[in-house]
Amino acid sequence: MIHTQSTMDHQENNFVLEVKGLNVFYGTFQAVKDVSFEVKPGEIFGLLGPNGAGKTSTLSSIEGLIKAQSGSITVAGYNAAEKPRYARASIGVQLQFTSFQPELTVSEIVRLYAGIYGVAMPQEKLIDLLQAIKLEDAGSKKFGQLSGGQQQRVSLAIATLHNPSLVLLDEPTSGLDPQSRRQLWERMEAMRENGHAVILTTHSMEEAEAVCDRVAIIDHGKLIAIDTPQNLIDRHCNQPEVIKVSRRGKITLEDVFIGLTGSTIRL
Amino acid sequence: MSSSDLPVVQSDYKNMEINIPKTSMAFAALLRADLTTQWRNRRSFVLVLLVPVIILISWKSVIDKLGGAFALSSCMTIGLVAIGLMGYSNSIARDRDKGIFQRLRVAPMPLWCIMASRLSVQLMMILLLTIIVFIAGYYIDHITIAPVGYALTFFTALIGGAVYLGIGQVIVGLIKNPETVNSTSRLIYFIFIMVGMFGEFGLLGEQIKKMAVWSPYGTVKHVISAGMEPGKWNGETSIALLVTLGYAIIFSAIGIKKFKWDSR
Numbered sequence: 001m002i003h004t005q006s007t008m009d010h011q012e013n014n015f016v017l018e019v020k021g022l023n024v025f026y027g028t029f030q031a032v033k034d035v036s037f038e039v040k041p042g043e044i045f046g047l048l049g050p051n052g053a054g055k056t057s058t059l060s061s062i063e064g065l066i067k068a069q070s071g072s073i074t075v076a077g078y079n080a081a082e083k084p085r086y087a088r089a090s091i092g093v094q095l096q097f098t099s100f101q102p103e104l105t106v107s108e109i110v111r112l113y114a115g116i117y118g119v120a121m122p123q124e125k126l127i128d129l130l131q132a133i134k135l136e137d138a139g140s141k142k143f144g145q146l147s148g149g150q151q152q153r154v155s156l157a158i159a160t161l162h163n164p165s166l167v168l169l170d171e172p173t174s175g176l177d178p179q180s181r182r183q184l185w186e187r188m189e190a191m192r193e194n195g196h197a198v199i200l201t202t203h204s205m206e207e208a209e210a211v212c213d214r215v216a217i218i219d220h221g222k223l224i225a226i227d228t229p230q231n232l233i234d235r236h237c238n239q240p241e242v243i244k245v246s247r248r249g250k251i252t253l254e255d256v257f258i259g260l261t262g263s264t265i266r267l
Numbered sequence: 268m269s270s271s272d273l274p275v276v277q278s279d280y281k282n283m284e285i286n287i288p289k290t291s292m293a294f295a296a297l298l299r300a301d302l303t304t305q306w307r308n309r310r311s312f313v314l315v316l317l318v319p320v321i322i323l324i325s326w327k328s329v330i331d332k333l334g335g336a337f338a339l340s341s342c343m344t345i346g347l348v349a350i351g352l353m354g355y356s357n358s359i360a361r362d363r364d365k366g367i368f369q370r371l372r373v374a375p376m377p378l379w380c381i382m383a384s385r386l387s388v389q390l391m392m393i394l395l396l397t398i399i400v401f402i403a404g405y406y407i408d409h410i411t412i413a414p415v416g417y418a419l420t421f422f423t424a425l426i427g428g429a430v431y432l433g434i435g436q437v438i439v440g441l442i443k444n445p446e447t448v449n450s451t452s453r454l455i456y457f458i459f460i461m462v463g464m465f466g467e468f469g470l471l472g473e474q475i476k477k478m479a480v481w482s483p484y485g486t487v488k489h490v491i492s493a494g495m496e497p498g499k500w501n502g503e504t505s506i507a508l509l510v511t512l513g514y515a516i517i518f519s520a521i522g523i524k525k526f527k528w529d530s531r
Contacts, residue, residue: 063373089285089375099365103307104300115296116374118288162286
């Protein structure tokens with residue numbers, strides 16, 4: 001038996017995700033400083049920032065992997081602190097450093113997560129899922145035997161197995177070839193068309209410009225800008241620090257990003 | 268790939284139903300996966316089960332002198348050390364380093380399911396080890412014990428196994444790097460076997476012999492041996508049982524307290 005509950009009863013507004021005044025500390029180091037934002041259904045939201053800016057810490061707080069010292073996170077109407085299992089059941093996750101048991105085959109991994117998320121997975125449904133991600137012949141292959149692109153497809157299929165209202169993708173295209181990256185973008189766009197909200201962290205400004213409806217730029221733990229990529233470009237295109245780093249005569253999101261966060265390399 | 272290739276999703280997210288899987292369903296899925304992983308991880312599987320059998324074969328000529336219960340309990344204790352130190356701690360360290368636990372932690376199930384499933388597999392390994400040592404003891408060395416001894420040994424082996432699983436938990440609690448966990452667990456395994464077995468025989472001196480008797484190796488072996496011959500259970504055995512339980516509780520408590528789900 002599976003406990004089911006419609007999110008309708010718990011939905012007070014139209015946001016899939018609401019983050020309010022989030023603060024995350026590691027010891028005395030504050031990784032996230034008073035971050036607030038919302039994500040709407042059917043939106044691809046990019047979380048951008050240099051290395052160590054606080055993107056993964058923000059995402060980890062939403063996923064429930066780390067505990068925020070203060071602030072609130074509401075997923076599909078459920079307060080993540082008060083109803084963590086309901087909040088987690090509303091989220092599909094592809095972590096930055098995720099792997100599955102290398103001894104298990106792709107089919108076994110899908111069945112494992114179907115069981116964990118309470119999704120029935122008869123053989124026909126499994127075959128359909130593997131066909132949808134073009135891995136119909138790889139069901140009996142072990143996860144470690146797949147290419148990077150194939151692993152990403154399995155990982156994304158598992159993230160969306162339970163039809164979550166919010167999908168979190170932490171640098172999903174890093175290390176992928178252009179073909180696999182384009183395929184992943186199309187899958188994200190398909191999720192958006194189906195009403196799912198997607199949060200994406202990436203270091204690729206080209207990717208953010210290509211697929212994100214809105215982006216938030218985080219630096220030193222603080223949210224320093226949030227808008228559509230084009231609005232951010234329009235708003236900051238005349239700033240001297242943005243013009244200074246522009247390379248092609250035309251201001252891009254990358255120029256705005258570097259202009260706002262600085263040229264210093266972060267470790 | 269076009270959007271039509273994708274699994275069907277609903278367009279109105281407000282009407283999407285939240286599925287909170289029953290804990291038993293999630294646990295069953297985890298247990299199935301962990302058992303499969305254990306079954307396919309043949310190296311540690313063989314190491315755990317084969318070493319005690321090899322010892323039984325090598326002791327064939329001295330079984331009459333050592334006694335059946337002594338031989339069987341020594342072999343089981345060595346197997347239990349291997350389960351806790353070589354099997355459990357290394358698999359936990361590896362999966363933690365690969366991010367497998369982090370992926371499981373974001374799922375809507377209680378956290379204890381993850382470790383309970385792992386421990387259930389190890390408990391099954393302990394029962395399997397006990398059965399194999401009994402069978403090997405019977406066929407190789409013709410060792411037989413009273414039926415109640417067989418039944419009691421399953422319980423004492425589980426208690427003894429808990430000590431080494433606790434030590435394994437301490438190792439992964441204190442050390443994050445999987446290679447360091449591997450080398451540390453091998454070193455501790457070697458020390459336990461050397462000090463335990465040779466110390467018990469008095470080959471390392473009287474002081475080491477006394478220490479070996481009350482070490483985790485010594486108390487576990489004592490309790491398992493007494494479980495095989497309940498008639499010989501005495502006050503010292505009861506103290507050994509209490510010490511064994513104490514070791515299990517202390518090591519497990521430290522291991523759980525220090526454990527981090529992420530190695531980064």
